[in-house]
Amino acid sequence: MGRDLSHEEVVGLLGAYALDALEPAELQTVDRHVQRCEACLAEVAQHREVAGLLTPGWAKPPAGLWDRIAASLEEAPPPLDLAPVIAMKPARARVADKPRRSIGMGVAAMVAVAAVAMIGFLGVRVADDRRRIDQLAGGAHVDELQRSANAALADPSARKVDLVSTDGYRNAQAVVLPDGTGYMMSSNLPALAAERTYQLWALVGTSRISVGVLGPEAKVAPFKVGRDVWALAITDESAGGVETTKKDPVVLGRIQDA
Amino acid sequence: MDDLRDASDAALVVAIGRWREDALAEVYRRHGGAAFALARRLLNDREMAEEILQEVFLRLWNTPERFDSERGSLRAYLLAQTHGRSVDLLRSETSRRRREEREARESPSFGDDIEREVIDLTVSEKVKEVVAALPTDERQAIELAYFGGHTYRQVAVMLEAPEGTVKSRIRSGLRRLRKDLAEAGLGATWAET
Secondary structure (H helix, E strand, O other): OOOOOOHHHHHHHHHHHHOOOOOHHHHHHHHHHHHHOHHHHHHHHHHHHHHHHOOOOOOOOOOOHHHHHHHOOOOOOOOHHHOOEOOOOOOOOOHHHOOOOOHHHHHHHHHHHHHHHOOHHHOOOHHHHHHHHHHHHHOOOHHHHHHHHHHHHHOOOOEEEEEEOOOOOOEEEEEEOOOOEEEEEEEOOOOOOOOEEEEEEEEEOOEEEEEEEEEOOOOOEEEEOOOOEEEEEEEEEEOOOOOOOOOOOOEEEEEOOO | OOOHHHOOHHHHHHHHHOOOHHHHHHHHHHHHHHHHHHHHHHHOOHHHHHHHHHHHHHHHHHOHHHOOOOOOOHHHHHHHHHHHHHHHHHHOHHHHHHHHHHHHHOOOOOOOOHHHHHHHHOOOHHHHHHHHHOOHHHHHHHHHHHOOOOOHHHHHHHHOOOHHHHHHHHHHHHHHHHHHHHHOOOOOOOOOO
16 A cells, blocks of 8 residues: 555554554555554554453463563663763863873763763853753744754654653653754653753763753753763753752653664 | 552553663563463464563563553553564464464364453453453454454455455444443543544
8 A cells, every 4th residue: 555545544444553453555554644643643552452451461471481581681781870970071171181080980981071072052061051052942043943853853863762750740752863963852841940950961871961951941952962872861950050960860761763 | 669569550661761670570570471371372372472572571671661651551552562573473474384383283272263262361251241242243353353363354354244344343343342341440541532
């Protein structure tokens, strides 16, 4: 089925789609529609809930299988709460200018400096971050910024990030392009008091690197990260931001594959 | 999250995002059995079902963000993943050969008595009642597609019904099930369309 289907035609196929009962030729077309149609996405989710109830829930998983699954998880990095926190440094500063760190921090610090050096147009000082983002969010650049962010979101090569809180109630979305340019998109984070700010962190290995101070409201904002960033997190900090943090993230999410 | 047994599914997935292996183990304890039962039912092969289950849980471990708790339950998400992967395998040539070899050695269980099979697979008395109350043509279409892993066109051939009719029966049957299950107190929190 090469042609696009109308919404009504797709709706008629949603039951079969939810049960993986479409012909291969139809699957791609319907899948493309469903992924961008909120109503269809919701209906498919409901059909799958129903189908899930038809499957027996009392069965025991096979003995020994969990051990095999657990054994294949060995490559996971250590828990984040063991991670050293890496200070954010000015972009123009060179590694040689920095005070010596412990050996354990050295490599991570170089990664941090390299990542920070990529920030470029955002500026790298925390205060600069905030000023720049405030300017973008509050001035004539807002429309342009939103357009850029929307374009990034629609880019098929972009990697998406769904950041969620521990209780699942708070969330934020971000998108990262292959060149490391990223955009904070929407969120349901509550506005903070004027003396507080949200701050965005990139997780590189076990290090947290500040990539932007978002202000008391987490609005659309650009940022820049390196290739080795695997997750983003947002913390609640004092106004102006901090260089390092030990706070638990308000929301946290892995960068998904494109 | 000290006691994972009391944690919600959504909270477990967030913990998995933070590399909590014990959270994945708890998800496996809660939903691994259902996922395995579905894969084994579809594939009629314990070894392949275990491979699917391993793949589904590794996928959850590696990309927990793909689960959206606002879109539905974790159980439905895992079963949909299991079903999709099982059907892919079922329709592959390798799987088909293995299945045909197995079926040549064993008496096939699926298709002998579809109604009995489904009754055996339903979770509770309420679900059994709701499924049994479904119009026969809708129930058969859903059973053959979901538990048989057939496309709706294959189902149309099996039931000697027009393709358009079968795809309509699948959708209307699922919608009817949702409504009846909600009235029976199952899934009552689902958003209405």
